[in-house]
Amino acid sequence: MRFGIMASHQYPPGDDLRRHLDDLFGTVELAAELGYDSVWTINHFQSNLATPQPISMLASLIPRSGDMLLGTGILLLPMFHPVHVAEEFATLDHLSGGRVILGVGAGYRENEFAAFGVDPETRFRRFDESLRLIRALWSGAPVTHDGEFYPQVDATIGIPPLTPGGPPIWIGAGGKKAVRRAARLGDAWYAPGNSPSRRFLPEHLAVYNEALAEYGRDPATVARPVGVELYCAPSTEQAVAEALPHARREYSTYAEYPALRWQRDRFDELVRNTLLLGSPEFLVERISALRDLGFDHLIFRPGWLGMPTEKLRASLRLFATEVIPAFRTTT
Template structure:
């Protein structure tokens, strides 16, 4: 079982970014020193918030990340050209010594696609074709590709990944998207704001789709995003949810996700890993029993003090992580 952190590098307009970048470096070092396994950045253009671009940020953090995996969670692949993505990502993978994980998604914000002169309705096809072109480029062989969106006539990628390939996680929250990830043979990245039964049920379906596509479900990474907060009482945790986390999720309402407003009480109670150490251990073990084995936690939200995020991580490392890992080792030795 592995644990990572999803950086929330979005800030209010007008806020100086230099101090926030320093905090991201410090948080990365904290995550590294506390024994986490991975760290990821997010991706948007033209946001209502200042949003540092993830590939640039990840490159900045490489020297502070130790041996952790680093990557995107997610990169909106249809908004770029696969030649650009392939060479940028291979470059970062080389800079990190082969530690990059590519989390991708098809995107959803209409204004992003309009600004790039793209049709939102084609986003899934562009994502799938982009990924196919990128993987061909990473082979190091001349690529001949005549698709619906991209054309190559024997070009060769100038930079290749350290290990010849990049692990891919595909973010999806629809049955069709989850099945597609399985058919493509890549990990499905479960979203962080869904309830337990939805996540576990769709993971079971994803594993069935893997088998149907001729792939073994064994020995794979099954990642999931979760918001994390550790408190002395459940009431304290729920009260905290109504502060900075609620403000962050309220930003999504303007993009048509009004359920973050109408279903807020249900989301914070049933989707977040908010609670006492005992409750968080129970949630992790419950999801692990359902098949998830790489938990990527969000501990930053709009306006949340840096010290609060660090404190969450420290409490997790001291009061949750040893117990979870000990329970996993016990389970393995008693099989």
């Protein structure tokens, strides 16, 4: 089983961004030294948090990430032109030596669609067309594409990717139709593990597996990433005491957006069912359940708004020494 971290580059407006980024870069370097497998960047526009943009962040993390995979978790694809994405990720593929993953989603925040003049009703059609065009451009062959949004005539990109066919594409999706889309268009479904319902992951995994079979793909050959919230301390009581106030603050900030208001109202359910705050023994038990569902790449946010860097790093160290080995020896 693999383990990765979100480079959670979201900060209170007005904070010293340079200091935050220096802390983040040090944390990523530590994660590489500790043997973590991947690091992921975040994408939002006109956010209520100061959020550096993900492509620039990925480029800055390449020399700091050892041999870790690097990806976007996730890129809001309808806000980008697919030619731009194809060119940028072909470049990142070369700069990283083939370590990049393009993680994409369709978006949900109304203000972001408005900022780019994108009708939210078109986002899934844009999403589908963009992925088809990106893959075609990554082939290296001239592309003529009679699309609804992004027509191209005899088009090629300036640099073909280092990875034949281009970097893997992971699709973040929460609805069942979107999960089927991930099976049809992506190399993996990047599953959100923060639903308050314990039924969400098993039910949506079943949809995903059925769709893979329908589209002629072997379910045993696809990556199985899941994103969670996680904090490790010597005891579960200590983990909850140290992490919960910061997690609550961050989720309250997200809940300012209409689509996420439920997170404020159901935060206690999130804590009980999905926030992995606990001792190494507690985390081994909870992660074992995810592994038993079939997930093979756990990606987690290691800290939340206002959490001291030294506590975040102590959690990463303890997790690396006391939890990860339990899964390295059994897979």
